[in-house]
Amino acid sequence: MLRTGAYRIDRSTRASRVALAVAAVIVAALLSLPLWGDSGDMRLAVEIFYYLALAQAWNLLAGYTGLVSVGQQAYVGLGGYGFFALTVLLGIAPLPAIALAGIAAAVIALPTAFVVFRLRGAYFAIGSWVVGEVFRLLLALVKPLGGGTGMSLPVAVVLSLAPSRAARDVVVYYLGLALGAGAVSLVFLWLRSRQGLALTAIRDSERAAASVGVDNRRTKLAVHIIAAGIAGLVGALAFLEKLRISPDAAFSVGDWTANVIFIVVIGGIGSIEGPILGTIVFFGLRALLVDYGAWYLITLGALAVAVMLLAPQGLWGLLARAFGWQFFPVQRRLRLLDLRQAPPKPSEAPIEAAHRED
Numbered sequence: 001m002l003r004t005g006a007y008r009i010d011r012s013t014r015a016s017r018v019a020l021a022v023a024a025v026i027v028a029a030l031l032s033l034p035l036w037g038d039s040g041d042m043r044l045a046v047e048i049f050y051y052l053a054l055a056q057a058w059n060l061l062a063g064y065t066g067l068v069s070v071g072q073q074a075y076v077g078l079g080g081y082g083f084f085a086l087t088v089l090l091g092i093a094p095l096p097a098i099a100l101a102g103i104a105a106a107v108i109a110l111p112t113a114f115v116v117f118r119l120r121g122a123y124f125a126i127g128s129w130v131v132g133e134v135f136r137l138l139l140a141l142v143k144p145l146g147g148g149t150g151m152s153l154p155v156a157v158v159l160s161l162a163p164s165r166a167a168r169d170v171v172v173y174y175l176g177l178a179l180g181a182g183a184v185s186l187v188f189l190w191l192r193s194r195q196g197l198a199l200t201a202i203r204d205s206e207r208a209a210a211s212v213g214v215d216n217r218r219t220k221l222a223v224h225i226i227a228a229g230i231a232g233l234v235g236a237l238a239f240l241e242k243l244r245i246s247p248d249a250a251f252s253v254g255d256w257t258a259n260v261i262f263i264v265v266i267g268g269i270g271s272i273e274g275p276i277l278g279t280i281v282f283f284g285l286r287a288l289l290v291d292y293g294a295w296y297l298i299t300l301g302a303l304a305v306a307v308m309l310l311a312p313q314g315l316w317g318l319l320a321r322a323f324g325w326q327f328f329p330v331q332r333r334l335r336l337l338d339l340r341q342a343p344p345k346p347s348e349a350p351i352e353a354a355h356r357e358d
Contacts, residue, residue: 019327030177034170042173046241048283049180050234054256055263055275056183057227063270064191064199065220066206068121071128072257074112074135075105075228077250079235081139084245087157089144094161098175098236105232106225113224117217129253136251150246158243172241179237183230188272191330195219200330203270231256262300266307268314272328277316 034042054072061067082101086092092100112131119127140148162168190196198219201209210216234256239245249255259282267278285303289296311318319325 013326013329015325016327016329027181034173039166039169042169043241044283046173046176046237048279049176050238051260051263051282052180052275052279053183053230054234054260055267055279056187056272057230058257058260059264059269059271059275060187060199060223061227062264063274064203065223066202067220067224068125069128069227070125070253070257070261071116071130071132072227072231072260073251073253073255074128074132075109075231076235076238076256077132077135077139077247078105078108079232080239080245080250081142081145081235082232083236083240084145084151084153088151088154094157094240095175098233098240101236102229102233105235106229109225109228110221112228113221117220117224132251132253132257136247139250140247146246148247150244150249152244153240161240172237175237176241179230179233184272184276186226186230188328188330191272195222196330199223262304264314265304266314268316268320270313271316271320272330273320273326274314274316277319278314281315 030045033045037045054076058069058072061069061072079101082104083094083097086097086100087094116124116127116131139145145151158168162171191199198209198214201212201214202216202219206216235250239250242249263278263282264275265278266281267276268274285300286296289299307314313320
């Protein structure tokens with residue numbers, strides 16, 4: 001909070017302060033999950049964490065820069081294959097290999113952006129999907145990484161991460177927790193920075209943002225690269241957990257893009273809270289309806305259409321309007337102070353005394 005003589009600038013709200021306390025309790029519970037949960041709970045939690053990270057990255061792309069990508073599976077697959085190449089072919093330890101795989105995906109996103117950024121709207125979406133398919137076909141030709149059938153992670157690499165399956169589950173769990181929490185924190189801190197002001201301006205109006213000096217292309221490029229890096233980290237972690245990779249699994253548009261789009265649309269695009277709520281709804285529906293076969297997919301589709309028609313800002317948009325909640329405030333609020341109740345400044349006191357003597 002910044003205070004001056006006539007106004008005050010607030011960066012937080014009462015709801016955000018309550019949410020911070022609740023978040024601290026939730027993080028403490030998640031940190032202790034290996035003590036009271038089993039391996040199944042930890043594997044489910046890891047899946048939730050990396051879908052949350054992907055949803056935050058895609059929301060940053062589509063919700064703030066208008067880049068509706070249908071090709072994020074390209075960077076998930078590159079991250080997964082990069083991890084396998086680094087550990088199996090180059091002999092790098094798994095933990096640094098995860099970080100390097102994310103960096104590699106971000107680096108590859110740079111030349112890719114110069115191609116797809118020439119496209120707009122639906123053409124950009126189709127172009128991003130084509131990029132993912134090109135990478136899938138190329139990786140299917142790489143025989144040292146299993147070709148079209150894929151490969152399993154060697155036992156030696158698995159044991160270098162942890163000596164037992166239980167220990168490996170714990171290590172992967174904490175990596176997933178760090179990835180999910182890190183993605184949310186990165187997006188929140190970025191949106192509260194000067195670059196975040198540029199993103200918000202682009203979200204509201206690209207033309208108006210450019211008129212006040214925002215470099216739209218450079219800002220979008222930065223978001224594209226960071227989203228690719230997050231997707232690369234997700235791919236490395238996901239296929240470390242699965243212990244096997246194949247082109248079809250690594251570059252699956254259904255698993256890595258369609259589900260993420262559903263999460264963001266249902267939760268609420270253009271907010272940090274939306275992907276969090278959408279992830280909870282997605283996994284809740286999956287747990288309830290997964291045994292019903294095709295009805296599960298029909299329910300997801302019907303719910304997505306209903307939300308888009310009735311609540312274009314998603315479920316979080318409804319809650320925010322109804323209750324005024326904002327758990328992750330990124331705006332700056334200007335509040336005018338009541339000057340009548342403010343004490344006189346020291347410089348003004350002698351003047352008032354002189355008037356009284358007259």
